[in-house]
Amino acid sequence: MDCHRAGSQAKDKRIAGLEKHEIGKGDDPGGFVRDDLDNTVRQCMDCHSGGIQGAPKAVHKGLPPRHLKKLACQTCHIPYREVKAALIQDATHFNPAPGIFPPPKRIWTFYGPDARPWNYYGELHREGNKFQRVFTFVPVKVWYKGKIWPVNRVHSMWVGIIRPGVPGIDMVFMVDFFKLWKAHYDHPMTNFPALSKIRDDNGDGVPEVNRPVEIKALLGVVEKYLKSQGKLSKADRLVLVKDAAYTEDGVHWKTLNKLPWEATPYASVFKFSHDIYPADAALGAKGCTDCHSYKSSFFMRPVLVDLWDAKGNLRYEPNFKLLGYSKLAVDAGAFRQEILEPVLYYGFIFRNPNEWLVLWNPGLFATLLLPVLPFGLF
Numbered sequence: 001m002d003c004h005r006a007g008s009q010a011k012d013k014r015i016a017g018l019e020k021h022e023i024g025k026g027d028d029p030g031g032f033v034r035d036d037l038d039n040t041v042r043q044c045m046d047c048h049s050g051g052i053q054g055a056p057k058a059v060h061k062g063l064p065p066r067h068l069k070k071l072a073c074q075t076c077h078i079p080y081r082e083v084k085a086a087l088i089q090d091a092t093h094f095n096p097a098p099g100i101f102p103p104p105k106r107i108w109t110f111y112g113p114d115a116r117p118w119n120y121y122g123e124l125h126r127e128g129n130k131f132q133r134v135f136t137f138v139p140v141k142v143w144y145k146g147k148i149w150p151v152n153r154v155h156s157m158w159v160g161i162i163r164p165g166v167p168g169i170d171m172v173f174m175v176d177f178f179k180l181w182k183a184h185y186d187h188p189m190t191n192f193p194a195l196s197k198i199r200d201d202n203g204d205g206v207p208e209v210n211r212p213v214e215i216k217a218l219l220g221v222v223e224k225y226l227k228s229q230g231k232l233s234k235a236d237r238l239v240l241v242k243d244a245a246y247t248e249d250g251v252h253w254k255t256l257n258k259l260p261w262e263a264t265p266y267a268s269v270f271k272f273s274h275d276i277y278p279a280d281a282a283l284g285a286k287g288c289t290d291c292h293s294y295k296s297s298f299f300m301r302p303v304l305v306d307l308w309d310a311k312g313n314l315r316y317e318p319n320f321k322l323l324g325y326s327k328l329a330v331d332a333g334a335f336r337q338e339i340l341e342p343v344l345y346y347g348f349i350f351r352n353p354n355e356w357l358v359l360w361n362p363g364l365f366a367t368l369l370l371p372v373l374p375f376g377l378f
């Protein structure tokens, strides 16, 4: 409640003094619940500028001010996340993993932040809710409303129906989807034998519907089944939706409109604010090279950008591309902080420490000498 203040405790005019269970909230990019009250929660600086409740003042000596304008506090102060988190939700086939109960859950396959298959429902059934597997992972960085934020962008794949005059794409009812897969699973030779074409192409232990022949087989079977149930009209079109694209034949893809921070308009983006790490763990605590380096987890870390191609490979790109930075700008920053600054620093400190301290402050020296390349130029 210190953060999510309510009623007479709240400062924000939108909720202050309203004793109506109106609780200060954040801003969830994946939801539309009371967007009019977005960010009525206390902001980090409400406490960390004035020292409320003994909060240490955030000073950030030596950090060029541009960073605080462009980066959310959370981006540096949540360098890792340790939670139960799915990166991919795949609802295109029957999940063969052990222990999944009740059976209808088999139409979902989850993948952890490492993009490895994760038997979420099997675990849940075996261990109950008390067992909480957590993944430790580096969040993806995306632009959200003018700042870079740490997030989990969930990816998804499923079978949908485009109905004339109806906006968006409907998902095939999961009960229908389960029934047809179950029928096939019980008697593969007689019930929907075309589904046997779907197999594991990348050897990770679960099948994926990625090759055109698999996609066509699946859509054909779903069409046949739904028609037999009277649930598909002549004008309806069945499609496979994969992240921000869909296809009717597995060969030609059309792109969907999505917001820049999303992987797809049809799955959530979780923006992180909880579990702030101690200041010592923040990005930048070990130096500017935490980000400005050739191997930084910030700019260089590969992030998932598209699901399985026809060969079964996931597509990754370094995070800087997702952020819209050029390789040149990122390399220039890495060169400046990783190579140039140490050279200048050690070169001078050994000759005359005092002079260096006064005159040759390495940051100042580097800034004066170097064409400091603003990202915007590239």
Ligand code: HEC
Binding pocket: 002, 003, 042, 043, 044, 045, 046, 047, 048, 052, 053, 054, 055, 056, 073, 074, 077, 273, 276, 277, 278, 279, 280
């Ligand atoms: C309600 C007031 C409040 C809000 C809001 C708040 N903090 Fe804090 N924060 C504190 C207090 C108090 C401490 C000191 C806790 C302690 O010493 O045990 C603290 C500690 C910290 C520390 C640890 C400092 C250290 O020495 O390791 C960091 C980092 C931090 N906060 C960042 C944030 C960020 C980022 C946000 C916004 C997401 C935030 N805080 C929001 C009150 C707040």
Ligand code: HEC
Binding pocket: 044, 045, 048, 056, 057, 058, 059, 060, 061, 063, 067, 068, 071, 072, 073, 074, 075, 076, 077, 279, 280, 282, 283, 284, 285, 286
């Ligand atoms: C570029 C990364 C970065 C950003 C952005 C950033 N911080 Fe920090 N922060 C650090 C680092 C590194 C430290 C530890 C070294 C230091 O104190 O300068 C730190 C220290 C702190 C501390 C501890 C201060 C102390 O003396 O104990 C607090 C509190 C804090 N930050 C809050 C914030 C808040 C609030 C914001 C957003 C307005 C923010 N930080 C944005 C990297 C960052």
Ligand code: HEC
Binding pocket: 062, 063, 064, 066, 067, 070, 071, 075, 076, 148, 283, 284, 285, 287, 288, 289, 290, 291, 292, 298, 329, 332, 333, 363, 372, 373, 374, 375, 376
């Ligand atoms: C959390 C990662 C992070 C850390 C830590 C960090 N930076 Fe940056 N830095 C960035 C990002 C992102 C930009 C681009 C901001 C923008 O879009 O304008 C940037 C831009 C800059 C720029 C502007 C010129 C350029 O390369 O485009 C300078 C100079 C810079 N940083 C210096 C530093 C120094 C010095 C430190 C250490 C005190 C530091 N940075 C620490 C992420 C970081």
